[in-house]
Amino acid sequence: MPRRAPERRSGAVISVAQILLRPLARLLARRTWLGTENLPPRGAVIACGNHSGPFDAIAYGHLLQASGAAPRFLAKESLFRVPVLGGLLRASGQIPVARGTARTARALDAAERALQRGELIMVFPEGTYTRDPHGWPMRPRLGAARLALRTGAPLLPIACWGSAALWPVGAVLPTPIPRAQLTLRVGSPIVPARREGETETQAAARLMAAVMGAITEMLAEIRGETPPSAVHDPRQDSHRPEEGWA
Structure with missing residues (x-):
C-alpha cells in the first residue's frame, strides 16, 4: 500500500494494537469485504455503520485500516472511564460522547x-446496539448528517452482518466456536446538500434516511432476507440507556 497521507495514518497506539487485533479478528471470523473501492482515497469522510454488537x-x-484510512470513532464516554482502555482510547485520538449532557x-x-483536517470519523447513527428484534437498523439520530452539512464531508454507508453472532450483546467475551462469518459492505458515498427551502434539521433527516436506507438495502443483500416495512423507533422503547446525540 502507498504511504498514507498524515490525516489517514493510525498513530503509534493503533499501530501497536493492530499487531494483536488483526490476527485475532482473522482467527475469530471468516471475513468478507465488499465495495471497498467506494472508500474515498483522501479527504474528510463520515463513515456510518449499523451497530449490532460489541465486536x-x-x-x-x-x-x-486495511483499506487505507485510520478511523476516529465517536464512542460513549463511559468507555473512556474504563482503566487502561480509556487511556488507550484517548491516546489514539478517539472522541468521547457524553450522551444526554451539555x-x-x-x-x-x-x-x-x-x-x-481531512480525517475519517466513524459513527454509529443508531446511538446504541440495535433493539430491532431481528437485528435490522433502527431509526437513526441526526448528528452525522449535521456534521456532513456543516463540513461538506460525504456520508459513507457501511453494512456489517455477523458481529452479533460472534460477540452477542451482554456476553463478556466473543464466542469463537463455531467460527463466525463476518461480512461488511461499503456503499457509495452520499454527498450532503440542502435543498431549496429545507432547514438543517429537514436536510439532516433526509440524508440520514438515505444513509440508513442504503445500509438496510446492503444488509438485505448480505442476509438474503427482506427487511421490515417499518423501521424500529427506539424513542418508543420504555428503556433507552443511550440518550444523547451519537
Whole structure:
C-alpha cells in the first residue's frame, strides 16, 4: 500500500494494537469485504455503520485500516472511564460522547475539527446496539448528517452482518466456536446538500434516511432476507440507556 497521507495514518497506539487485533479478528471470523473501492482515497469522510454488537468497533476498524484510512470513532464516554482502555482510547485520538449532557457539543466540535483536517470519523447513527428484534437498523439520530452539512464531508454507508453472532450483546467475551462469518459492505458515498427551502434539521433527516436506507438495502443483500416495512423507533422503547446525540 502507498504511504498514507498524515490525516489517514493510525498513530503509534493503533499501530501497536493492530499487531494483536488483526490476527485475532482473522482467527475469530471468516471475513468478507465488499465495495471497498467506494472508500474515498483522501479527504474528510463520515463513515456510518449499523451497530449490532460489541465486536463492531473491531470489525469496522479492521476494514477501514486495511483499506487505507485510520478511523476516529465517536464512542460513549463511559468507555473512556474504563482503566487502561480509556487511556488507550484517548491516546489514539478517539472522541468521547457524553450522551444526554451539555458536553455532547464538545464531541461535535472535536469531530468537526477532525473533518476539517481531512480525517475519517466513524459513527454509529443508531446511538446504541440495535433493539430491532431481528437485528435490522433502527431509526437513526441526526448528528452525522449535521456534521456532513456543516463540513461538506460525504456520508459513507457501511453494512456489517455477523458481529452479533460472534460477540452477542451482554456476553463478556466473543464466542469463537463455531467460527463466525463476518461480512461488511461499503456503499457509495452520499454527498450532503440542502435543498431549496429545507432547514438543517429537514436536510439532516433526509440524508440520514438515505444513509440508513442504503445500509438496510446492503444488509438485505448480505442476509438474503427482506427487511421490515417499518423501521424500529427506539424513542418508543420504555428503556433507552443511550440518550444523547451519537
